Amino acid sequence: MTFLIAVGISVGILAGLWAGVSVTYGLITFVGFLSWASFYAAGGKTKGLKDSLILNFSGVVWGFLIVQMAGIFGPVLGATIGLSVAVVIGAGAMCWQAHLPLLGFIPGAFIGCSAYFATNFDFKGTVIALIAGAVLGYISEQGGIRIHKVFGKK
Template identity: 30%
Template sequence: MKQSDAYTLSIGMLAVVDTWLTSTVLPIPVWVTFIAWASFFVLGGGTAGFLKSVASNLTGLVISSLTLLAIATTSNTAMAIALCVGIGSAAMVQASKIKLLDVLPAIVWGFASTVGTTVATGKAITTLAPSNPALVAAAALVIGAVFGFVSEWLGNALMFRRDVRLN
C-alpha cells in the first residue's frame, strides 16, 4: 500500500477513535487533539517530532495560562488585556529561541488551544479542579500527540514494499 493510502486509512480510523473517545469517555476538546496531532506531523513525526510537539504545545499552554492569570488580576480593560496578550506573545517568540521549541507556530497552537478551551468550557484559568481549562487542554495536547505517533506507526505498518530482484 502506498504511504498516502496507508496514512489515509490509519488517520481515518484513528480519527473515529479520537472523536468517539472525546465525546464519550474523555472530557477534552477533540479540536485540541487534532491540533496537537497535526503539530506532531508538522514537527517531523517520530520520537523527535513527538517530543518537540509536546514540549512546544505545552510551552504555549504555560505562557497562555500565565497570560490568562495576568488578565484575571487586571482591571479587565481592553488595554490591560491587550498588554497581557502582547507580553505573552513576546514570551512565545523568546521561548522559540530554544532549540527544542524553535518552531514558533507549535507554541502558538498550545497558547491558542488553552485560550480556546477556556472559552469553550466557560471555566476560568483559576478553577481549582480537574476541569481547569489548562489541565483539560494539556491532556488534549498530549493525547493528540499520542494519536499522531500511533497514526504514523500504524500508517507505516500498513505500507508494503515489493522486493523486486532482477536476475
C-alpha cells in the same frame, strides 16, 4: 499503495476512534486534533512527538500567564488594553523562547496557547487532550508505515 494513502487509512481509523472515545470520556476532541496536526507540522517521528508535547504544553503555560497578566494589567490600563499588553508579552515570549533548541517549534506554542483560550481556560483538560493528540499522531504515523510495508508497491 503509496505512503500517503497508508497514513490516511491509519489517521482516518484513529481519528474516528478518537472522536468516539473523547466524547464518551469527556475529553476535548478538537484539542486532540490540534495537537495531532502539530505532530505532523513538526515533522512527525519521535522529534515531532517530542516537539509537540513540549511546545504545546509551553503554549498552555503561556496562555495561563497571559490570563494572569491581563488580570494584573486590566485594573490599571483597562480590560482591553491590559489584555492586549499581556498578549504582546506572551506572544513575544513564545517566539523568543525558540532561542533554546528544545523550544524551537514556535507553532506548537501558539497551538497550545490557542487551545487553552478556546477551552475557556481549562488547563487540565487542554493538557490531557494535547497529550492524547500528539500520541495519536505518532501512532497514526507508525500505523501508516506498517500498512505501507504490507501493501505498498514493491
